[in-house]
Amino acid sequence: MTGVRTCGILLHPTSLPSRYGIGDLGANAYKFVDFLHNSKQSIWQILPLNPVGYGESPYQSPSAFAGNPMLISLDKLVEQGYLSAQCISKVPIFNYQQIEFEKVKNFKEYWLKKAYGRFKKMEKPMEYQQFIEMHRPWLGSFAAFMALKEHFKGLAWNCWPQEIALRSETALKYYQNLLDDQIQYHYFLQYLFFSQWEELKDYANKKGIRIVGDLPIYVSFDSSDTWANPDLFDLDEKNNPVTVAGVPPDYFSSTGQLWGNPIYNWEQMVKDDFKWWRKRFETLLKLVDIIRIDHFRGFESYWEVPAGEKTAINGRWVKAPGDKLFLRVREYLEDLPVIAEDLGIITPEVTALKDKYNFPGMRVMQFAFESNDVRQFSPYYHLENEAVYTGTHDNDTMLGWYKGTLKNNPQLIKQISRYLDLGKCANDSDICWRFIEITYQSKANMAVVPLQDILCLDTDARMNYPGTVGGNWRWRFSEGVLNEELEEKLSDLALYYNRIPNSETHKS
Secondary structure, three states: OOOOOEEEEEOOHHHOOOOOOOOOOOHHHHHHHHHHHHOOOOEEEOOOOOOOOHHHOOOOOOOOOOOOHHHOOHHHHHHOOOOOOOOOOOOOOOOOOEOOHHHHHHHHHHHHHHHHHHHHOOOOOHHHHHHHHHOHHHHHHHHHHHHHHHHOOOOOHHHOOHHHHOOOHHHHHHHHHHOHHHHHHHHHHHHHHHHHHHHHHHHHHHOOOEEEEEEOOOOOOOOHHHHHOHHHEOEOOOOOEOEEEEEOOOOOOOOOEEEEEEOEOHHHHHHOOOHHHHHHHHHHHHHOOEEEEOOHHHHOEEEEEEOOOOOOOOOEEEEOOHHHHHHHHHHHHOOOOEEEOOOOOOOHHHHHHHHHOOOOEEEEHHHHHHOOOHHHHOHHHOOOOEEEEOOOOOOOOHHHHHHHHHHHOHHHHHHHHHHHOHHHOOOHHHHHHHHHHHHHHOOOOEEEEEHHHHOOOOHHHOOOOOOOOOOOOOEOOOOOOOOHHHHHHHHHHHHHOOOOOOOOOOOO
16 A cells, blocks of 8 residues: 555445345446546445344354345346346335345345246356356355255254254265255355456446455354364364453443454464465455455454353453464465554554554544544554544444534544634534545545545444444435535545546546
């Protein structure tokens, strides 16, 4: 990132407008790319593309490799001949501001299964067979896991009959035969997702826009990854987690965050030269251009909590082999375009690991303002090799944060107001855009703003409340709100603060 100044927008595809209750990879995704292009943006940052898990969280996925079938565009399936236009002419009335996950899932799964029924009767395209071969290292176990999970009524895999939980060869053959149609259905869904996403990414790249994707450090216990590779995780003889992941008390929670993900068996991963990690990075880099590593500090030291604890307080820091991992991954892949999410408790050792591989770190303006240190939030004190944000998916919106701080800490707002000259702001919109402008001013080479802040939305547009389950990941924006006025305002900032990396690509 050094030497190239860019700007972009943070928006997960599920938040796009769609008449099907959830954003997808159809026409509105391409319209958003056009909006980015017209606004002189060169970055589209997203959350994990994996299927969602507990609490509808993309950070608790049943697979670290698979794509989310709910993002598949039904309209594109009509274009491909897998559905007729009449099939989806009548659509339930969905909430256009919030995703109704269960309602959406029931609706889309019905039509995805109809599409699969037609697909089975068609001659399989060569691309389908090529896809299966390319992704065979993870695809087979994922498809089997999903079919088995449905067969066993949603039970976690360690509660399945022992012979299939332990993946005995006899049991695998039996269930692969018994559930062959369901397994093939999940092959089909992943083929659709990867095909549609890769087409969208290609369109974005041709418009001069790079995709920043998210890599959660941990995987869910109830996932195909742990079921297929139990030796890579800290599990006991009954396949229950011995230790789980989290973070100690921090900005978001006085008792820490107990994520519950199983801790890696790093000793075993070192022995096989980080094979699972190498494949994970390789697969993700087919879908995105830059990887934001969530909870980067866990690769240097991680917070380990005994399984069964109610909070994350009684944990401990344990050293991780992050240096060896990144060295080997970079050797295999040659390049490793990464942003390190280095927020929270950061030690000199974490900073040294980040700097050794020249990974850009992150600055979040909301945290910086609360530091009461002008050097933290002044854009002139930032480093070039950083990415700066007004906030992330875990933060309140900028307007919601401002109003909350104004109420709870008026003295801080006075200090910020003096620094940002907020006295000249006539309304909420002016305040939001002043925060965006100060972010663009930063010396950091990458500036990213959540769409909620560009639209000047309040707390009800927040994406996630860390440490909570339920009510998260639901926000959507309405069709028609991305207009020429917003394009002009963003274009002006990008031009004024020298954040247009390739003027030829971004010509209208």
